[in-house]
Amino acid sequence: MRFGFFDQLPRADWQSESQRYEDILAQIELGDELGLDTAWLGELHFIPGISCLPSPLMVLSAAAQRTKRIRLGTAVTLLPLHSPVKMAEDAATADVLSGGRLEFGVGRGAAPVYFSGYNVPQEESRERFEECLDAILKAWTSDKLTYQGKYYQVTDLTLTPKPVQKPYPPIRIAANSPDTFILAGKQGLPIFASPLINPPDKLREYLATHRDALPAGVKQDIALAFPVHVSDSRAQARQECEESLMHFFEMASEVVKPLAGATIKGYEAYKQLRERLERVSYEGVEKIGGIFGDPAYCIERVKALQEEFQTTEFICYFNQGGLVDHATVRRSMELFADKVMPACR
Numbered sequence: 001m002r003f004g005f006f007d008q009l010p011r012a013d014w015q016s017e018s019q020r021y022e023d024i025l026a027q028i029e030l031g032d033e034l035g036l037d038t039a040w041l042g043e044l045h046f047i048p049g050i051s052c053l054p055s056p057l058m059v060l061s062a063a064a065q066r067t068k069r070i071r072l073g074t075a076v077t078l079l080p081l082h083s084p085v086k087m088a089e090d091a092a093t094a095d096v097l098s099g100g101r102l103e104f105g106v107g108r109g110a111a112p113v114y115f116s117g118y119n120v121p122q123e124e125s126r127e128r129f130e131e132c133l134d135a136i137l138k139a140w141t142s143d144k145l146t147y148q149g150k151y152y153q154v155t156d157l158t159l160t161p162k163p164v165q166k167p168y169p170p171i172r173i174a175a176n177s178p179d180t181f182i183l184a185g186k187q188g189l190p191i192f193a194s195p196l197i198n199p200p201d202k203l204r205e206y207l208a209t210h211r212d213a214l215p216a217g218v219k220q221d222i223a224l225a226f227p228v229h230v231s232d233s234r235a236q237a238r239q240e241c242e243e244s245l246m247h248f249f250e251m252a253s254e255v256v257k258p259l260a261g262a263t264i265k266g267y268e269a270y271k272q273l274r275e276r277l278e279r280v281s282y283e284g285v286e287k288i289g290g291i292f293g294d295p296a297y298c299i300e301r302v303k304a305l306q307e308e309f310q311t312t313e314f315i316c317y318f319n320q321g322g323l324v325d326h327a328t329v330r331r332s333m334e335l336f337a338d339k340v341m342p343a344c345r
């Protein structure tokens with residue numbers, strides 16, 4: 001099993017953006033030193049409390065200059081918001097600057113504010129996503145790009161640079177809605193998922209549909225994200241991370257609120273998610289996948305979750321909510337890498 005970590009860089013009012021960026025770059029550098037396999041960054045817009053990170057590819061390109069081994073991934077790039085030409089150029093540039101270490105995670109996005117801010121109708125997100133990904137892959141594998149879709153049309157463009165990885169960087173799709181699990185499976189693509197969006201029983205069901213949809217001979221590849229905080233004891237871990245964790249879910253509840261009553265196809269899961277977020281508790285997060293405690297307890301939890309979901313990559317969210325200070329996050333990462341990872345590989 002691979003181990004990665006994720007951040008979307010939440011920022012409280014009293015935190016500076018420059019410090020949050022310096023923190024995440026230092027944490028990626030530390031992850032490289034500790035032997036973590038992947039660092040994943042999310043793309044979010046217009047909601048500073050949830051994220052001040054609109055351009056993960058830029059941050060990953062900076063991180064590439066400070067690291068040697070760790071793979072650098074987007075989780076995810078929101079394809080419906082962007083030109084496939086620009087995304088093909090930017091992602092290929094990040095792959096070049098990292099010496100071929102880019103992992104290109106892609107998704108549609110959910111928050112209505114993203115779509116209104118970019119002047120993109122949210123009901124078009126599925127079609128735009130599929131077209132954009134198709135055009136990017138053609139751009140990376142053709143000398144010149146010609147693409148005639150419903151939303152994107154280009155003729156005879158020469159795009160540079162091309163990715164270092166051939167034919168292109170690994171692609172992974174964020175799967176939250178049932179139809180996305182099937183779509184990714186039919187395309188033979190790995191997925192991201194989270195028991196915090198779909199509860200464990202539904203997630204197991206959707207992972208099975210992804211597996212059943214895979215072409216013959218393609219092995220299922222699942223990356224699941226979990227909130228993680230390792231400390232000297234379960235009580236100490238709770239003291240250090242509970243405020244930040246609850247802050248995150250309070251903010252997330254407001255973000256998905258507009259989707260709870262929406263009828264946009266493919267976003268049905270967000271009605272139930274809104275209901276769960278309104279009654280979330282620390283104990284509830286622990287029950288569905290939170291890992292908070294001493295190393296021995298965390299080893300037990302990681303092994304149990306890996307067995308339950310057959311995870312290929314276990315992604316840790318070490319500072320969900322962004323309120324845990326950098327030194328404490330660093331110690332949690334060190335304990336996880338030194339004590340937990342070796343027992344769970």
